[in-house]
Amino acid sequence: MHTTYWPWYIAGPLIGLFVPLLYIIGNKAFGLSSSFDHMCYIITPKNRKAALKFDAGQNAWKTFFVLGIAIGALITQFVLSDTPKPFLPEKYYSLPGFIFLFIGGLFIGFGTRYANGCTSGHAITGLSLLNPASLYSTLAFFISGALFTWLLYFLF
Secondary structure, eight states, X not given: OOSSOOOHHHHHHHHHHHHHHHHHHHOOOOXXXXXXXXXXXXXXXGGGGGGGOOOHHHHHHHHHHXXXXXXXXXXXXXXXXXXXXXXXXXXXXXXXXXXXXXXXXXXHHHHHHHTTSXXXXXXXXXXXXXXXXXXXXXXXXXXXXXXXXXXXXXXX
């Protein structure tokens, strides 16, 4: 069970059930892009932290959640897997590949801040709360992702 991918009909409902469970247990909304705010808060000098208007104590759990995702992925990849594979295709382990990934990360970071949330926050939490802005954001995420993927497929 832990050495193969879970099918969508198992993983999807489990993620979907996580949203109400998080509300019931912790009275918290699921979303990960605000963990970036917490990282910025951590590295900001003390004399400028007041300008961020960020409650580090209330939002620290999201940073730990993101770290847990990363640690869980590493454990799954290197401890529970029979044949560990590289994280990325070989072409990304070069300077042009790194630059390509870095620019993509900047676009994703800008998009999540501009949309006031990430795909998990909008598509999972926002849509479950019937938030119209989340519907528009989710449509924009997926349409632009599909268009960009189609464009890259034919260019490269």
